Amino acid sequence: MLMKNETLYMNNQQLILDADCKKEDVIVLLKGKGENSVQLNGNTVLTGTTGYRKIRFTKEHFCLLNDSTLSFYTLKGELVSQCDIGEDVFELFPYRQGVLCIYGDEGAFGEKLGENRLNYAVPLHKPESFYDIAVQHNLLYDFLFARYKPYACIGWATDELFFLNEQLGREKTLKFPFDPGNTIAFALTYEYGVFLERKRIWLWEFEKTNKFYEYPGDYSYKTRAIFNRHEYLFLTVLDHELKVFKPVLTVDSQAAK
Numbered sequence: 001m002l003m004k005n006e007t008l009y010m011n012n013q014q015l016i017l018d019a020d021c022k023k024e025d026v027i028v029l030l031k032g033k034g035e036n037s038v039q040l041n042g043n044t045v046l047t048g049t050t051g052y053r054k055i056r057f058t059k060e061h062f063c064l065l066n067d068s069t070l071s072f073y074t075l076k077g078e079l080v081s082q083c084d085i086g087e088d089v090f091e092l093f094p095y096r097q098g099v100l101c102i103y104g105d106e107g108a109f110g111e112k113l114g115e116n117r118l119n120y121a122v123p124l125h126k127p128e129s130f131y132d133i134a135v136q137h138n139l140l141y142d143f144l145f146a147r148y149k150p151y152a153c154i155g156w157a158t159d160e161l162f163f164l165n166e167q168l169g170r171e172k173t174l175k176f177p178f179d180p181g182n183t184i185a186f187a188l189t190y191e192y193g194v195f196l197e198r199k200r201i202w203l204w205e206f207e208k209t210n211k212f213y214e215y216p217g218d219y220s221y222k223t224r225a226i227f228n229r230h231e232y233l234f235l236t237v238l239d240h241e242l243k244v245f246k247p248v249l250t251v252d253s254q255a256a257k
Contacts, residue, residue, distance in 0.1 A: 002248040004232070005245035009242040011028070011241075014032055017055075017237075021235060021244070026242070027040050028055070035047055036052045038055065038062070040075060045075070053066070058122075059094070061080060065092065068084050080123045086103070091224075098121050100120055102118060117135075117139070118134040118139065138157045139155070144225075160173040160176065161176060178214075182197045187233040187246075193206050194233060197219070199216065201216075203247060222237045
């Protein structure tokens with residue numbers, strides 16, 4: 001296996017808090033002295049107060065998360081709308097016109113049992129609860145989504161890979177031939193699935209042979225799948241640098257399981 005990688009963005013003056021990319025566009029959330037700022041393709045489009053921690057592209061906008069407040073902006077940095085999506089947000093996954101809000105253990109085991117298990121937030125509307133979908137798939141918390149025909153997610157409770165339609169209905173499932181329990185990010189291509197753990201990577205030829213391959217590696221917890229169509233599969237957010245990468249599979253018979 002070869003690893004193709006590229007440095008997508010660097011900023012030696014300011015700390016990078018989060019970032020996202022979509023096709024040729026790169027958006028970055030930066031921490032300055034007493035303020036946060038947003039750069040789109042190297043140009044500052046928004047400067048504001050501190051406290052923001054996540055940024056994502058949506059279909060036509062970008063959104064910023066500050067505590068439990070999700071704010072949507074035009075690509076020129078103009079505020080469109082804000083909404084309260086609850087605490088303990090683990091991930092924002094671009095979906096339809098907005099984002100799916102995925103939560104930490106508050107959503108399954110905290111005092112607000114199930115209240116914020118899975119929500120859909122979109123500009124100019126109140127968040128919509130997708131609680132029934134989370135229950136249907138037995139999604140507990142911190143679950144991971146990826147784009148694939150069109151969506152997929154890991155079912156931690158059953159160690160299965162769920163393939164979902166546009167409405168997030170389950171179309172089929174596949175049982176993992178390895179333990180996915182330590183996965184920090186995953187992506188699917190038309191050839192194989194790529195599952196990152198902290199110290200290794202799994203490549204699974206789930207569409208054809210069902211063979212899987214294990215390789216050593218060193219991956220940051222600030223690595224995640226690139227949600228929008230892009231040449232690369234994963235994005236790592238470092239303090240002053242954004243790196244993107246994808247594995248290029250060279251089949252080694254000694255690595256096959």
